Structures are given as C-alpha cells and as structure tokens.
Amino acid sequence: MAGPPRTSEIVAPRARRTRLRGAGGLFKDENLDLLAHILDDCFRVPGTNIRFGIDGIIGMVPGVGDALAGLASAFIVIAAWVRGVPYVTLFRMVVNLGIGVLIGSIPLLGDVFDIAWKANRRNYALVTRYLAQPRRRTGGDWFFLIAIAAILMLIFAIPMIVAVLTLHWLLTGKWL
Numbered sequence: 001m002a003g004p005p006r007t008s009e010i011v012a013p014r015a016r017r018t019r020l021r022g023a024g025g026l027f028k029d030e031n032l033d034l035l036a037h038i039l040d041d042c043f044r045v046p047g048t049n050i051r052f053g054i055d056g057i058i059g060m061v062p063g064v065g066d067a068l069a070g071l072a073s074a075f076i077v078i079a080a081w082v083r084g085v086p087y088v089t090l091f092r093m094v095v096n097l098g099i100g101v102l103i104g105s106i107p108l109l110g111d112v113f114d115i116a117w118k119a120n121r122r123n124y125a126l127v128t129r130y131l132a133q134p135r136r137r138t139g140g141d142w143f144f145l146i147a148i149a150a151i152l153m154l155i156f157a158i159p160m161i162v163a164v165l166t167l168h169w170l171l172t173g174k175w176l
Helices: 019-025 029-041 056-057 065-082 085-105 108-115 121-131 140-174
Strands: none
Touching: 029 056, 029 065, 029 121, 056 065, 056 108, 065 085, 065 108, 065 121, 085 108, 085 121, 085 140, 108 121
16 A cells, blocks of 8 residues: 655656756856856956957867867756756757857857857856746747758758759759
8 A cells, every 4th residue: 555655756846856966066056157257258358348258269279179168168058957957948058059169160250259159158048047937938949949940951952952953954054
C-alpha cells in the first residue's frame, strides 16, 4: 500500500527546477553578469560611448581568437541550461553566440561587428528574462529562430536559383 510521497519524490515546479543542482552557485546572476561585462563591455573607447570587452580583443587574434572567445561565451549558455532555461531560448542563445563567432571571424569587419553585437549581453538578458518570468511564453524566441531560418534558406536558395537559371540559359540560349 502506497503512502504519501516522500519529500525526495516531490518534483519541484518547472520554474524552480535546475539541472545539476545549480552547480554550487557557480552560475549565479552576479557571476554571469560579471562574465558578460568582462567579455562585452568592460572597456570604453575614450571620448565615446563605444564599449568593448575581452571578447573583442581576443577576436582580433587570427585563426583561433574567435573560437576561444566563443568558448568563453559558451559558459553563459551552459549556465542557462543548468538553471532550467527552456530549450528554445537555449537554442536562441546558441544562435546569438554562433552569429558572433561566425561573423566575428571575418578580419577587421568581424571585430567591429563583434563589438556591436554583444552576444554575451544578449544571452545574459535572455537568461534573466526567463528567470524573472518563468511562465512567460517564448514566442519572441520562436520568432527570432524562424526569422534566422528564413534568412538562411534565402541565402542558400539564391545561388541555387542563379545556378538553375544559368544552366537553363546555357542549354536553351534564352532566359526564362
């Protein structure tokens, strides 16, 4: 005969559930905010409002700089996962990070983009937004991801369409 559930069997509400039991406080808001600050905006260009962090400096190292900065930035995504952020928001955070690393790897122009994009600040804001209102719908995250997917499909479709039209022109001698 089964009695009432033991306290160890009671599952915490989804909003308070964390993975890995919070990792001993390593992923607290203060630590994540400090990391985002160090990576994205701890320095200021004198006489301007332009701020940049270690991420922008490391990104200037050819070849491995953006990869190393991306690894440091992944800490915020891991912290979000540990703290129970929904998978759609985690995926959005990974896309933010990927955009920063991918475009940031373009010499000079990518470094300027990386300083302006501030993926770590964006990701920290997503974590705090979810933790402040855990029941909030993630519609904005879905919209962002669908828009990125549509842009990527368009980027890949344009060369294919040009190739098909060129092949048609080569075979028939006329455009459609």
